[in-house]
Amino acid sequence: MRSKCLLLVKIQIQNLGLKKKWGVKQIFLAAIYVILLAMLASYSFGLAFGLGFLGMEELVPGCAVILPGIVTFFFSMLKTNGILFAYKDYEMLMSLPVPTRTVIASRFLLMYLFHLGMTAFVLVPMGIGYFLWAESSVMAVLIWITGIFLIPLIPTAAATLVGAGIIFISARFRRANAVSTVLTVLLTMSVLIASFGSTAVIPEEGFTPEQIGMIGKALRDSIYQMYPPANWFFRGVTGAGLMDFFLFAALSVGVYLIFVVLVSKNYKKMNTALMTHRTKGNYQVEKITAKHPVTAICQKEIRRFFGSTIYCVNMGIGVLMSLMLAVASFFVSDADLKRMLGVQIPEQMLKGILPLILGALIMMTCTTSVSLSLEGKNLWILKSLPITKEEIYKGKMLFNLLLQIPTALISSALLAVRFRVTGMTLITLFVYPVAAAFAGTVWGLFINLKLPVYNWTNETTVVKQSAASFFALIFGIIVSIPFMGLIFFVGDVSVGVLGVAEAGVLLLIAAGLWSYCRRVEF
Amino acid sequence: MLRIEHFSKRYKGGKKAVDDLNLFVEAGDIYGFIGHNGAGKSTTIKSVAGVLEFEEGTITIDGIDIKENPVACKKCMAYIPDNPDLYEHLTGIQYLNFIGDIFEVEASVRKERIQRYGDQFALTGALGDPVASYSHGMKQKLAIISALIHEPKLMILDEPFVGLDPKATLLLKNTMHEMCRRGAAIFFSTHVLDVAEKLCNKVAIIKDGKLVVSGEMESILKDASLEHLFMEVTEHEK
DSSP, X not given: OHHHHHHHHHHHHHTTOOOSSOOHHHHHHHHHHHHHXXXXXXXXXXXXXXXXXXXXXXXXXXXXXXXXXXXXXXXXXXXXXXXXXXXXXXXXXXXXXXXXXHHHHHHHHHHHHHHHHHHHHHHHHHHHHHHTTSOOOHHHHHHHHHHHHHTTHHHHHHHHHHHHHHHHHHTTSTTHHHHHHHHHHHHHHHHHHHHHHHGGGSOSOOOOHHHHHHHHHHHHHHHHHHOHHXXXXXXXXHTSOHHHHHHHHHHHHHHHHHHHHHHHHHHHHHHHHHHSOOOOOOOOOOOOOOOOHHHHHHHHXXXXXXXXXXXXXXXXXXXXXXXXXXXXXXXXXXXHHHHHHOSOOOHHHHHHHHXXXXXXXXXXXXXXXXXXXXXXXGHHHHHHSSOOHHHHHHHHHHHHHHHHHHHHHHHHHHHHHHTTOOHHHHHXXXXXXXXXXXXXHHHHHHHHHHSOOOOOSSHHHHHTTSHHHHHHHHHHHHHHHHHHHHHHHHTTSOHHHHHHXXXXXXXXXXXXXXXXXXXXXX | OEEEEEEEEEXXXXXXXEEXXXXXXXXXXXXXXXXOTTSSHHXXXXXHHTSSOOSXXXXXXXXXXXXXXXXXXXXXXXXXXXXXXXXXXXXXXXXXXXXXXXXXXXXXXXXXXXHHHHHXXXXXXXXXXXXXXXXXXXXXXXXXXXXXXXXOSEEEEESTTTXXXXXXXXXXXXXXXXXXXXXXEXXXXXXXXXXXXXXXXXXXXXXXXXXXXXXXXXXXXXXSOHHHHHHHHHHSOO
């Protein structure tokens, strides 16, 4: 069973389509990933070192379990549909003389290997930072290293079970995809709200030296209460309880085994439900309304978007977060807000930054960055149709703007009421996010034309793992940083006027990128 | 209707998939395009349909150069690939309306044609279901209907009979005849030689990217069968 499992994993890795010969593009992308991993490693080391410097090194083992655990949980949940269920070669695999449990184990192992890599990039530097302050022994280091392999197991299995649960529930409905999307979005929102809400449990005491120990103890107890395996790992590393570490190891492996047994019982049933479709077969031709070709493209995009949970959740996150921010602002008092920000910002300056934050979130919703790639094996349709490339691009951009602009306006209105924004700043609060929507939309088209991925077998490759989606995600942040810097630097000059000027810059960027894109073939 | 002149297509690595192809399809022709696997049929067809870029030669449809005015060319033709990967997230009727909107087919005309061809190909009842639920043959039928609703002057098909049930096969043949009677032209590739022999008035055989035989079926075949000719030509160049 083990050799068949490893063989299946090997085939899956080969099927990822990693190129053997690297051109400039591959080198550039690899460099980006290396930089990101280096940043992750630096952050992890910095966190551990900083906590040790503050005398809170007790928190580090807990953070080592929780932080990669949360990321692993989140990403595993989103990958369940497409990697564990309803994947392209499901039928071929299941027709082979391989037990179902082996197939499941191989799919799980692939996800685990990915998260193992990420966990290692967190735990190794974090361990170095930790052991600079904490007492170290050979046993402690061995346990820490063993932890790298064990930590991803529980969150991967748990998240996959949650993802499988969502699939199991939604498969019972006619519009399974829509139900799956709604459930996933609700779960994502819950995670985000819980993350925001956790800042409220930080005590009001300031960070005076006398109170650091109290805060550290409170945080440690809070983490270990929330997730007991983190405590067992901590006790193992500190030597306080070697049996606790064995309990952590046993639970990690046990959860994985339970996962395989539970999922294999209903595996075929769930995949059958996902991959077959309810049909009525009783259609009668109804009244037809003709549409303009650009509208037809836009409507197709709407159906494409809402027909895919992965696409909807990943690309919709920006507009979702902007609405959540606007609504959540009503539940945070001015005093709490100042404490959360940690620095004293003049009220007028804060009002000047609001449009930029909103704009950065709006720009995270960038369907144009993946929309051409998602044509995939359907690309021949657009290529063979009597429609210009400009019309195709306009249709795709129109859809993204339909997601962004109404959300931007609603969020702006809510924030305007909450923060009592008036005058020029009020105009900026509406104008800047709309300008950001245009800039982000055209940027997405530009980057998709530059970095297309048409030969995918799993949407996740395009929506979550492509270079285009990554560059689209960070565009808003990168653009906002110098703008924010200007606001801080300029000080008392009307932030409203500055904001409108910045909106103008964004519109110029949009115009420039569009004049390039409309001449480029896809 | 279709003029392919000195058409060559080279892929990465320098290999020529098609070499100096010259081929003319007139209005009223049902033109069969035959060759072994990898001969260059799909490359030629995709280049005609505007799906593949090419560097050498000219392709004109109804007198319009496809490189100079691709939209005008595509407006008067329909392309159906060998494996029609259609938009699975749409229903059949949504896909047909999408195609109808792009080709700017009037709503009333569109409705009548969808009803007619949907009933003829026994697909009307399934048009409300997602394309993802269709079998290969149903997708093939949907692709054919989507080609017919805008009444193209030139229909390009790559292996059109694969996956069609016998009734649909007969229907497609009859539809091809009907189109040609109205002045349209059909250009299709196939491996089913006896269908090509009975259906086509003209044939071209391609081997390793080069055209080896082309012309009127009657004058090419004389008393031999198309199968015999094909084997002779591809085994020993005539």
